[in-house]
Amino acid sequence: MVDAQVIARDCSDRVREAEHPRSLLVRFGPDRPLALNAGVDLSPFQIAYQTYGTLNAQRSNAVLICHALTGDQHVANAHPVTGKPGWWETMVGPGRPIDIERYFVICPNVIGACMGTTGPSSINPKTGRPWGLDFPVITVRDMVRAQAMLLDHLGIESLFSIAGGSLGGMQVLQWAASYPNRVFSALPIATATRHSAQNIAFHEVGRQAVMADPEWRHGRYLVEGTNPHRGLAVARMGAHITYLSDAALHRKFGRKFQDRSNPTFSFDADFEVESYLRHQGSTFVERFDANSYLYLTRAMDYFDLAADYGGVVANAFKGTPTRFCVVSFTSDWLFPTAESRAIVHALNAGSARVSFAEITTDKGHDAFLLDEPELFAIVRGFLDAAGKARGL
Amino acid sequence: MLLRRNQDLTMAEAARGPGGARVDLVLVAAMVERGSRVLDVGCGDGELLRLLSETRDADGRGIELSREGVNECVAKGLAVVQGDADTDLADYPNDAFDYVILSQTLQATRQPRAVLEHMLRIGRHAIVSFPNFGHWRIRLQILFGGHMPRTDNLPYAWYESPNIHFCTIKDFRQLCNVAGAKMEKAVALNPWGKPLRLTAPWWIWNMFGEQAVFLLSRKH
Numbered sequence: 001m002v003d004a005q006v007i008a009r010d011c012s013d014r015v016r017e018a019e020h021p022r023s024l025l026v027r028f029g030p031d032r033p034l035a036l037n038a039g040v041d042l043s044p045f046q047i048a049y050q051t052y053g054t055l056n057a058q059r060s061n062a063v064l065i066c067h068a069l070t071g072d073q074h075v076a077n078a079h080p081v082t083g084k085p086g087w088w089e090t091m092v093g094p095g096r097p098i099d100i101e102r103y104f105v106i107c108p109n110v111i112g113a114c115m116g117t118t119g120p121s122s123i124n125p126k127t128g129r130p131w132g133l134d135f136p137v138i139t140v141r142d143m144v145r146a147q148a149m150l151l152d153h154l155g156i157e158s159l160f161s162i163a164g165g166s167l168g169g170m171q172v173l174q175w176a177a178s179y180p181n182r183v184f185s186a187l188p189i190a191t192a193t194r195h196s197a198q199n200i201a202f203h204e205v206g207r208q209a210v211m212a213d214p215e216w217r218h219g220r221y222l223v224e225g226t227n228p229h230r231g232l233a234v235a236r237m238g239a240h241i242t243y244l245s246d247a248a249l250h251r252k253f254g255r256k257f258q259d260r261s262n263p264t265f266s267f268d269a270d271f272e273v274e275s276y277l278r279h280q281g282s283t284f285v286e287r288f289d290a291n292s293y294l295y296l297t298r299a300m301d302y303f304d305l306a307a308d309y310g311g312v313v314a315n316a317f318k319g320t321p322t323r324f325c326v327v328s329f330t331s332d333w334l335f336p337t338a339e340s341r342a343i344v345h346a347l348n349a350g351s352a353r354v355s356f357a358e359i360t361t362d363k364g365h366d367a368f369l370l371d372e373p374e375l376f377a378i379v380r381g382f383l384d385a386a387g388k389a390r391g392l
Numbered sequence: 393m394l395l396r397r398n399q400d401l402t403m404a405e406a407a408r409g410p411g412g413a414r415v416d417l418v419l420v421a422a423m424v425e426r427g428s429r430v431l432d433v434g435c436g437d438g439e440l441l442r443l444l445s446e447t448r449d450a451d452g453r454g455i456e457l458s459r460e461g462v463n464e465c466v467a468k469g470l471a472v473v474q475g476d477a478d479t480d481l482a483d484y485p486n487d488a489f490d491y492v493i494l495s496q497t498l499q500a501t502r503q504p505r506a507v508l509e510h511m512l513r514i515g516r517h518a519i520v521s522f523p524n525f526g527h528w529r530i531r532l533q534i535l536f537g538g539h540m541p542r543t544d545n546l547p548y549a550w551y552e553s554p555n556i557h558f559c560t561i562k563d564f565r566q567l568c569n570v571a572g573a574k575m576e577k578a579v580a581l582n583p584w585g586k587p588l589r590l591t592a593p594w595w596i597w598n599m600f601g602e603q604a605v606f607l608l609s610r611k612h
Binding site for chain 2: 341386
């Protein structure tokens with residue numbers, strides 16, 4: 001799929017990006033450790049982040065964007081490794097629904113990831129080598145705790161809004177639950193208050209694919225100079241199917257052959273859909289770290305907001321001052337509408353000010369990243385109204 | 393049910409006042425104290441919520457069944473959730489709102505009594521407006537036409553109507569008794585949106601009121 005030289009280059013590119021990202025960077029020294037749910041402190045650590053727009057004099061127009069499993073801080077600029085446009089440029093930018101001419105947008109790379117915020121491919125200061133599996137298991141709560149430290153560092157007491165889809169949406173919910181007075185409005189999109197058994201199951205398949213790759217070397221591939229790109233690509237291919245829908249796959253590919261008119265009676269990528277998935281797998285490994293994939297999927301599996309609130313999600317939002325806009329998509333079977341409805345029920349029980357829209361689309365879970373005019377209209381309308389209430 | 397735009401033609405021909413607002417909605421809004429917390433059940437495209445916010449300074453929320461209606465409301469910045477009056481009111485806590493409003497939606501619910509009871513539980517007050525099936529023109533259509541009535545504001549054939557639980561003003565007063573609701577105020581409107589005389593007896597309202605609006609509270 002990918003030749004050895006390319007792998008070597010990508011690998012070194014990625015390792016450099018993990019330590020010295022082409023991003024804004026804040027380092028938290030031994031005096032400011034990150035207390036993790038796993039019961040240990042992460043220290044020292046760093047957060048790589050991007051900002052767009054200008055913070056106003058009242059410091060009241062900050063919007064935090066939380067990225068999903070394989071996203072990063074490059075929400076609205078070209079990606080430094082792949083050169084591709086930012087992952088949410090349709091949503092964030094000048095004149096976009098999250099308008100950087102009005103709002104000061106901050107997007108940090110999450111703890112455990114591989115684009116400059118401390119994660120398993122960062123250097124463990126105790127050994128001088130990449131952490132690998134010695135990196136502590138992290139949670140969504142840990143990610144959010146680190147982001148709060150970033151906001152403290154930036155001198156932002158209260159966010160005008162916080163938005164994210166999928167794992168990003170989990171962070172949005174965790175933020176609203178943990179720091180209600182720091183979140184004026186919140187947009188949890190295509191997400192849930194807990195990861196379902198089916199989703200944990202899919203993640204486990206992905207992790208097993210990574211770990212079954214002999215080049216993974218029990219997570220020591222960076223030290224041993226190998227690259228479990230085949231396992232990670234298979235994990236990505238499997239996951240990618242869950243981000244789409246039967247209807248979308250059929251619409252895009254059907255049973256069409258790839259560059260041929262007849263089956264080859266082999267295990268080549270005869271079908272367009274196979275070729276597409278292989279491409280998704282091979283481009284993913286250029287920019288993503290296999291161990292980060294393990295850690296971040298684990299963080300999603302562990303997410304269960306109710307667990308910290310006596311088993312009742314509504315308790316997490318009791319009397320919350322935050323305005324919410326919950327969005328789901330009809331064809332999303334990874335985070336189906338029922339999950340969003342459960343969020344809405346909990347918010348209603350907590351007497352929260354909540355809007356909830358389900359958008360009709362066949363694009364599946366990925367719809368939140370794609371060109372969905374109805375989503376843009378809803379986000380724009382919600383933020384306009386919130387901005388009025390905030391005096392922006 | 394609860395559809396009030398595009399596909400739902402219920403009240404499409406309703407009388408409108410000088411400002412362009414529907415007379416029945418203005419009447420509902422006038423029953424709401426300034427600065428109240430209001431839940432509009434079946435809020436359609438959000439016309440009443442907007443009116444409440446603009447004229448009564450209300451903190452309004454809405455529930456709407458149709459996806460198009462909800463998305464239009466949210467894009468307007470209204471706090472509206474997609475949901476069903478028959479199933480989703482149960483999730484709201486007691487006394488969460490000052491007013492819970494059911495505007496031109498009662499007849500489209502599957503369980504009008506349960507819906508009304510939830511409204512009285514969730515809100516300190518409930519406001520219900522509905523088309524009066526006892527209006528003389530409707531009575532005449534059944535009596536002489538021998539068919540299910542159709543009017544400008546209830547234009548559906550019986551087999552495709554979202555309105556499945558019609559009642560008369562008399563019927564609704566009986567429901568209020570059964571559901572433990574106290575009638576604080578009631579108004580009946582003629583087809584031109586003018587209120588009937590308050591001193592008129594109930595049978596006059598039941599005969600000549602095309603619509604009715606009731607302000608209710610819990611009996612203690």
